[in-house]
Amino acid sequence: MGRIRIPLRIPEKLSVRNKLGVCWSMDFMRDSSRNQCRFRTFNVIDDFNREALGIDFAVNLPAGRVTRYLDNLAEYHGYPLTIWVVNGPEFTGKTFIDWAKSHGITINYIQPGSPYQNGKPFITRKDLMKH
Numbered sequence: 557m558g559r560i561r562i563p564l565r566i567p568e569k570l571s572v573r574n575k576l577g578v579c580w581s582m583d584f585m586r587d588s589s590r591n592q593c594r595f596r597t598f599n600v601i602d603d604f605n606r607e608a609l610g611i612d613f614a615v616n617l618p619a620g621r622v623t624r625y626l627d628n629l630a631e632y633h634g635y636p637l638t639i640w641v642v643n644g645p646e647f648t649g650k651t652f653i654d655w656a657k658s659h660g661i662t663i664n665y666i667q668p669g670s671p672y673q674n675g676k677p678f679i680t681r682k683d684l685m686k687h
């Protein structure tokens with residue numbers, strides 16, 4: 557069986573955001589509780605002031621739940637013009653892409669191997685324990 561290929565993305569230079577609500581960065585993290593129950597968090601950050609707009613958590617976060625959560629955030633903050641995400645399956649699927657198109661949102665994908673482009677590093681629990 558062959559490797560799954562991620563579609564080629566045209567890299568875009570990073571720029572400093574100059575207005576609140578224009579661009580959001582979002583990503584998933586995972587962890588487990590003391591009794592080893594695993595869960596995921598979905599984190600949304602405004603790139604202008606690095607404010608955490610919201611964190612949703614559950615054992616499973618399918619695209620439908622993610623888009624509903626983003627709609628809830630947009631009721632308070634308004635929809636962004638641009639979203640920065642990783643090239644993961646959560647953000648390259650039809651549900652997420654169709655949702656973004658329906659709201660006039662441009663999806664920008666960070667360059668593979670460059671997690672710091674998404675406004676925050678990928679931090680694992682192990683990384684946190686080092687400090």
